[in-house]
Amino acid sequence: MSEQSSHKTWRTKLHEIIYEADTPAGKLFDIILLIAILASILLVMLESIASFDEKYHTILNISEWVITILFSIEYIVRIISVNKPLKYILSFYGIIDLLSTIPKYISLFLAGTHALVALRALRLLRVFRILKLARYLGASNQLANAIKASRAKIAVFLFAVLIAAVIFGTIMYLVEGEEHGFSNIPKSVYWCIVTLTTVGFGDIAPETPLGQFIATLIMILGYGIIAVPTGIVSAEYTKASGDKEGKYSDEEHEHIKDLQLNTQCCVNCLAETHQDGAEFCHKCGCKLHHD
Known part of the structure; x- marks a missing residue:
């Protein structure tokens, strides 16, 4: 040799x-x-x-x-x-x-x-x-694609939440005032965001009846806000799953399900998740097994 x-x-x-x-x-x-x-x-x-x-x-x-x-x-x-x-x-x-x-x-x-x-x-x-677990990475990629497809809707939603936080924060600043801890609008907006996200640190709390009533509405709104992004992503995920299922016949689905992937890594391009028994890299075509 x-x-x-x-x-x-x-x-x-x-x-x-x-x-x-x-x-x-x-x-x-x-x-x-x-x-x-x-x-x-x-x-x-x-x-x-x-x-x-x-x-x-x-x-x-x-x-x-x-x-x-x-x-x-x-x-x-x-x-x-x-x-x-x-x-x-x-x-x-x-x-x-x-x-x-x-x-x-x-x-x-x-x-x-x-x-x-x-x-x-x-x-x-x-x-x-x-x-x-490489064979299950397809599901994670599908979820990532669903989040990517939802980014415009989620961005609009977050922008709307931010506007709501500014409005409610300003209202709480006017209602509660500095004597109750709402010393300025940015701090009031911070409290509103913490309340909307249902975190509730408790460092600032409304003390007037009107302020507590507004806080109650914000808390209830917070639960609805949590559900919206989940629904957007779920809809895209379901849509992507339906499109993917429509691309293959039942026989093709069974074949894909039976595919066994391994951790073999290409020495040339470092691609992984090759099918068992594969002789060449699915990405660059380099030979996987060397004598």
């Missing part, structure tokens, strides 16, 4: 372990990675507790550095195991991997920035690969 062929085999095996979860080695790697991510987040949380950090600061700091170095090595290995490193670096996961690694190094120059390692929580999105 030539040196070049040996190099290809080494990179291919490394790629399978790091980017795929269908092999025992790949699944073990991802499980260890998730445990390390959870451990690093726990360390940051514990370090934020002053009494705990004062007692175990050295242990926490060393543990964070060990995990950071491991993540740094992993990030470098991910880059060298793909054909197009820049594609990984600029990808969603690539940016998240970088952002979750550099805060600890930055903390050497800027105090307090190490807490940003909590961004590592975003890396837990890889649990979709480990649990083989």
Whole structure:
């Protein structure tokens, strides 16, 4: 076997372990990675507790550095195991991997920035690969498309709510006045938004009968407001589902339902969710299996 062929085999095996979860080695790697991510987040949380950090600061700091170095090595290995490193670096996961690694190094120059390692929580999105939930991502994409299709209606609705908040806030400022905590219109609008969203912090409350009556109307209106965006998105989701169902026959639906997707990742373009038994990438056409 030539040196070049040996190099290809080494990179291919490394790629399978790091980017795929269908092999025992790949699944073990991802499980260890998730445990390390959870451990690093726990360390940051514990370090934020002053009494705990004062007692175990050295242990926490060393543990964070060990995990950071491991993540740094992993990030470098991910880059060298793909054909197009820049594609990984600029990808969603690539940016998240970088952002979750550099805060600890930055903390050497800027105090307090190490807490940003909590961004590592975003890396837990890889649990979709480990649990083989990729086949269900179509449903999440359908929901995302429904929200996207509803954005104009939702924008108009939010604008109307904002206008209502300004009007009611101004009315409450005139009714209650500064002596009851409604010292200015912006603060009154803030109270109105908090009340409309049914949050109710309780830091400001109307005391006059008229003000309490208006507040009651705003609270009731708030429950109706919560239902409107849900209805808009639900309608678009139902419409999208109906359109999608109309595109396929019953036989085609059964075929699609039986499709088994895996976590195989293309070494060239990093595309995932390939069908079991596929030899070529569904996105770039690159061969998936290497001898």
